[in-house]
Amino acid sequence: MRIDLVSIFPDAFAPLRQSVVGKAIEHGLLEIHAHDLRDYASDRHRTTDDEPYGGGPGMVMKAEPFLRAVAAIEAASGSRGRVIVPSPQGRALTPAVARSLAAEAHLVFLCGHYEGIDERVPLALRADEVSIGDYVLTGGELAAMVIVDATARFTPGVVGDAASVAGDSFAAGLLDYPHYTRPPVVAGLDVPAVLLSGNHAEIARWRRKEALRRTLRRRPDLLAAADLSPADRRLLEELAAED
Numbered sequence: 001m002r003i004d005l006v007s008i009f010p011d012a013f014a015p016l017r018q019s020v021v022g023k024a025i026e027h028g029l030l031e032i033h034a035h036d037l038r039d040y041a042s043d044r045h046r047t048t049d050d051e052p053y054g055g056g057p058g059m060v061m062k063a064e065p066f067l068r069a070v071a072a073i074e075a076a077s078g079s080r081g082r083v084i085v086p087s088p089q090g091r092a093l094t095p096a097v098a099r100s101l102a103a104e105a106h107l108v109f110l111c112g113h114y115e116g117i118d119e120r121v122p123l124a125l126r127a128d129e130v131s132i133g134d135y136v137l138t139g140g141e142l143a144a145m146v147i148v149d150a151t152a153r154f155t156p157g158v159v160g161d162a163a164s165v166a167g168d169s170f171a172a173g174l175l176d177y178p179h180y181t182r183p184p185v186v187a188g189l190d191v192p193a194v195l196l197s198g199n200h201a202e203i204a205r206w207r208r209k210e211a212l213r214r215t216l217r218r219r220p221d222l223l224a225a226a227d228l229s230p231a232d233r234r235l236l237e238e239l240a241a242e243d
Contacts, residue, residue, distance in 0.1 A: 001104065001155055002031045002077060005144055006069045007111040008048055010034035012141040021149055024158040032148075033073075037061075040068040049114055058115035066110050066121045073108055081106030083127040085117065086143035088136055090129030093147060095154075097130065101147070102154035109147070111140030173226035175219055177210040209235045 038046035
């Protein structure tokens, strides 16, 4: 997969060279290019923003530099790519959205600042606006990296153990179960005995129950949309009886 990121702060994407995503880049599974939006401005001051029509506070990022950047990326790569604009007005980032993005061969992220990007940019490029949450950041770079990281996990080969992705929080509509590793006692807290039992059926049942417990306590809204089996419903009944 090729990923292009357009920003007035292209150096902000350095963290993508670390950890799992960084290894995927080294192994040729991901190809990431950061572009300075100012390189596509048309004046000697490399201007990328202007006052909003209609008045009001703040500045708006100009359309032409973004359109030129996408055209240049298309010429260099041979493909337009699916254009993504991180925005609090966009659809929410979910595992399903990340999985759909991972199926693309080429993604282009346009990162806004100030009051946002001229509305004609997403309209002209038929961009997909994606939100990482109901809050506002100072720029789109952090949001773009979150989307890239979430998407990369669904790209084949990026995460060494595909089962770990399948068991992530939200993958099955629930929060993840608790995880433990050595030593068996830390700060007077023991690892649950079932995890040391070697009984894989009981371990699987415990993990599912704990995922349901955690979801019920922390994100009960997820249960309404979760695909629950009859066994899951029996576990929920057990949890209700425990309270």
